Amino acid sequence: MNKPLLYVFILAFVTSCGTEIKKSPNVFFAGEILNPTSEYVVLYKDEVVIDSAKLTDDNRFSIQLKSAAEGLYHFDHQPELQYVYLEQGDSLMIRLNTEDFDESLIFSGRGKEINNFLLELFLSTEEEIPTIYSYSHLDPSAFAHKIDSLRQLRTTILDVLSKEVKLSDNAVTMAQTSIDYNYYTYKEKYPFWNRRVSGSNSIPKLDKDFYSYRKNVDYNLDELAYHRYYYNFLKTHFDNLAYMGCADNCQGQHFEIVEDKLHFNQHKLKLIDSLVTSKSIRDNLFRSVALYYLINVHDTEENIKEFISDFHKYSSNNKHISEIEAIYEGVKNMQPNKKLPQVLVYDNGENKISLREIAEKEENAVFYFWSGTQKQHFKNIIKRVNELEKLNPQYTFIGINCNTEMMRWQSMLITNNLDLDYQFRTDDFENLKYTLVIGGLNKGIITKNGLIVDAYADLYRSF
Incomplete structure (x- = not known):
């Protein structure tokens, strides 16, 4: 967001009738x-x-x-x-x-003033991420200066607003917290961004003041347990701490830290256990580590079992335990050469049929996923599937729609000239997500004669 727009935003608040008691x-x-x-x-x-x-x-x-x-x-x-x-x-x-x-x-x-401020902060920070990333080639002091300047600009806007409009102390604190932790997150990401853009095998050397804000970080702010910027900061911060800890005390080399996903994620569990006492925040952070590891790492069954054992050791009474266990069961069931689970979907005639039965009818099949509410993704995925069908005629591509109302789903199939015999839908995406371990809608599942070949294929990278 450029400065002229920011100051227009300030003036809009100054002239608003927001002082009503x-x-x-x-x-x-x-x-x-x-x-x-x-x-x-x-x-x-x-x-x-x-x-x-x-x-x-x-x-x-x-x-x-x-x-x-x-x-x-x-x-x-x-x-x-x-x-x-x-x-x-x-x-x-x-x-x-x-x-x-x-x-x-x-x-x-x-109540509009504080909400429009928080919304504008969200939209502008989403917009500025590519710009922030472009600064990551700078040396640490120059990058820190850029980030501190942006943070101060947002703080100035909040100061003007709080003087012109009667905001509660809690509202101002929430807004300032949103500003602070958002920009702290960029500093946590900087060393890894810099290494990526520079092509270096190591992170840059940081001066002692680069993370000076850390001395004020409180890991146990229950009132912020579900705050977007605070929670994102904590996740990034623990990634950073785990990496630096491994670099200093464990494997030491970048490629070893990156490749040993089990050790790295075990390290994060230990750090969270040692620094966070808030039950809600602990539960959420442990859940985040477990979800990432189970859904994205695609480790061996032996390593996954070891990770889950550690998860239970540190967070045995986690309120998300049933969700983690459901995904863990899904991961175990989605290993190569196992049959596709008996999860039920609807065909175009609203008849129930299991994915296993669908897969067993095809020698080589690729299951892909889409949602009627994500229109651009739907267009992209259908375009990609059309390309893949030409490049890989040995595969039958089978679409699974997630939670789109039947009439709308059928209309989308007809409008986009999709083969009704190879399109199905679910009205229980939560069950499908856990059973098939769906981390994103670019996922593909490759089967051969009903047996899993690759449960974690990517339609844009695996073919």
């Missing part, structure tokens, strides 16, 4: 959703559902709370979500178009 303990949250992708809007505090509302015929909703703890919430309109900051007395309205969910979102009404 909040009197009622009630909170009113309502709005309009264009091109809805679900019938409901669900309001969450952390992982707990606070309330929900069904869209009316004109795509509007309203939620009224008799009282609400001040803080960060998020609203969910499947498959998208966004944060909202609520205080007693708020009468907050939103308007958005699901075809451009975040960019079209507008807050109005009492």
Whole structure:
């Protein structure tokens, strides 16, 4: 986001009528959703559902709370979500178009100022990531100067807003935390970005002040356990600590650290256990490490078993344990030469059929996945499948749609001239995701006579 736009943003707040005093303990949250992708809007505090509302015929909703703890919430309109900051007395309205969910979102009404600030911060930081990455070729002091300047610019905007609009202390703290941890994350990533762009085999030498902010990091801020920037910082920070710890005390060489995924992720588990005491934050961080390892590493069964043993040792009462166990079972069942699981999907006639049965009908098959709500991905994946069918005529490509309503799914099949005999759908993507260990929709599963050849193929890299 360029500076002129930032200052237009400041002026918009300065001229707003945001000094209205909040009197009622009630909170009113309502709005309009264009091109809805679900019938409901669900309001969450952390992982707990606070309330929900069904869209009316004109795509509007309203939620009224008799009282609400001040803080960060998020609203969910499947498959998208966004944060909202609520205080007693708020009468907050939103308007958005699901075809451009975040960019079209507008807050109005009492409470709009802090929410538009947080939204603008989110959009601008998403926009600036390529620019930040382009700075990573700089030496550490020059990179730090760039990051500190951007952080100060955002802080100045917040200072202007808080002087012109009556914001609560908690709202200002939340906004400042969003700014700080977002830019701290860039510094955690810098050594690895720099090594990548420079082509070096080692990370750059950092001066003693580069990570000076770390002395103020609190690993146990329960109120920020589900805060986007705080949580992302912690994940990146523990990646960094584990790498540096291995470089100093374990294998030592970059390629050895990168290749030994089991050891690296075990190291992260140990660090989290030693530094984090908050139950909620521990659970979430342990879950993050486990999900990454199980879904992305594709290690041997022996190594996976050892990792899960360590996971239970450090986090035996993790609230996400059932999810981790479900994925672990999925990983064990998706090994080469095993039969595809008996997970059920629907064909075009709404008949149930198992993926195993579908796979056993084809000598060589590739299962791929798409969603009706991710239109650009759908276009890209269909284009890619068409290319692969020409390049690899020995394979039958079979599409599995994830959670698109039947009539819309059928319409998309006909509109895009897809072969109805090789298209199926699920209305239970959670079960499909865990059973087949789906980490992203570019995934492909290659089978031969119903047996798994490669459960973790990538449609853009594996052919």
